[in-house]
Amino acid sequence: MNLEQFKQDVLTGLSQNPKQLPSKYFYDKRGDELFVQIMNMPEYYLTRAEMEIFQQQSYEIISSFNIQKGEEIEVVELGAGDGTKTIHLLFELIRFRVTFKYIPIDISSNALNGLEHRMKEEIPNLSINTLQGDYFQMLNDLKKSPNRKIILFLGSNIGNMSDEQAKSFIASLSQNLNPGDKLVLGVDLIKEKEIVLPAYNDAAGITRDFNLNLLERINRELKANFDLAHFVHDPEYTESEGIAKSFLKSTKRQVVKIESIEKSFVFEENERIHTEISRKYNDQILANIIGKSPLEVQDCFTDQKSLFGDYIINR
């Protein structure tokens, strides 16, 4: 993590009206641990729903790739994760005697080492090539390989981007793919508030701690004095918009000092910092994000309750 960038982003975000902070800073060591706990909360249906798709429909997903006899492919995963969904797909490729290489890309070498270790335990002969660095840089290098690529971008990670960011992400991604390559894009589907909101406001308070941990991180790394007793987790969701939003709300008028950027910020009573968006998708929203890029939707696999979707997208 680049400390200067962190300072700059906090300064810019808290100087705006309304105040905001980038959600990518949730993920320090404690944030990673809390996110693992969130994924196990009964209210957080996303991970289980996508897991069900990979457990039950990996055969159909692979069939949608149209792999020719004798063809060698590369399965490239953006954002390493723990591989527990991907492994079902890899098992199925092995069952069908497809020759493939698994290439997880992540900015964290720690995450990649853990993943490689676990995958090799499950599949000792796995041909795995971990790549540490920027997604697009790495994809650009991979573009030279003659083998067709299946890109996995799972877990609703695209949901934490604004629509503008998602559009430019998809445009950059498509520039780094060759015709015939495919993208498996995992997205949370738009549904009623009664299901979505509790996923971002679990009864055990793990998501609250996850959100507040951002202030703790700023306190520690940027020498600030946020008083966590006077900020509360304040999530919201409207089905018509399809975006869950998380805020931290100041429960009183207070002044917070951030030493390392030599700045103080006033928070009015009930003033909020916007910390995260979690965009939910449907076919129209995805079509808008793909826009005029040379990608097109081929198929969508959903879990039995249609909570989550894994879109198969062609370059």
Ligand code: AVI
């Ligand atoms: C990582 N990302 C897809 C999660 C989500 O659902 O937006 C992050 C998260 N934030 C709160 N709970 C989970």
